[in-house]
Amino acid sequence: MDIIELQGERGRFAAVVARDRDLGETCRFPADAAFVFIGLKPNSAFLGDAAQRDPGGFLVTDATMQTSLPGVFAAGDVRRGSTKQLGSAVGDGIAALLMTLRYLEAHHHKAVALADA
Numbered sequence: 001m002d003i004i005e006l007q008g009e010r011g012r013f014a015a016v017v018a019r020d021r022d023l024g025e026t027c028r029f030p031a032d033a034a035f036v037f038i039g040l041k042p043n044s045a046f047l048g049d050a051a052q053r054d055p056g057g058f059l060v061t062d063a064t065m066q067t068s069l070p071g072v073f074a075a076g077d078v079r080r081g082s083t084k085q086l087g088s089a090v091g092d093g094i095a096a097l098l099m100t101l102r103y104l105e106a107h108h109h110k111a112v113a114l115a116d117a
């Protein structure tokens with residue numbers, strides 16, 4: 001189904017009009033409320049082929065949250081397999097940060113004070 005119109009009556013939401021993709025028929029569904037399901041398209045195109053993405057554009061990560069591009073980590077909704085929940089996105093972020101620190105230490109990138117740089 002493709003949503004083609006949200007209708008109102010007397011200033012209130014009243015119905016959803018949708019078209020069946022296969023049959024081409026248009027149906028009207030009276031309703032008191034609608035939940036707009038948005039925000040699931042990952043903004044990962046800027047990486048191009050530099051890091052592996054699944055067909056939906058979600059970044060493929062290993063157990064350490066690292067993408068196929070060494071030193072690049074992904075967390076939250078943009079990661080393939082993420083549960084798309086706030087709590088898991090926060091947890092992903094913490095794990096990715098710790099793994100990033102471990103990566104930097106393993107590759108001898110030491111933090112330096114700006115005055116010494």
Ligand SMILES: Cc1cc2nc3c(=O)[nH]c(=O)nc-3n(C[C@H](O)[C@H](O)[C@H](O)COP(=O)(O)OP(=O)(O)OC[C@H]3O[C@@H](n4cnc5c(N)ncnc54)[C@H](O)[C@@H]3O)c2cc1C
Pocket residue numbers: 036037038039040043046075076077078084085086087089
């Ligand atoms: C309508 C809706 C309802 C939801 N309801 C719930 C709920 O009830 N409970 C729940 O647990 N979860 C809910 N979620 C899911 C939850 O919001 C997400 O799982 C969570 O926000 C993911 O966090 P994130 O940091 O991965 O991504 P986001 O919160 O999407 O943050 C990504 C940020 O990166 C920014 N950004 C994107 N591209 C770039 C770029 N190129 N450069 C710089 N910045 C960039 C974006 O502007 C955004 O600020 C809901 C989501 C939606 C859309």
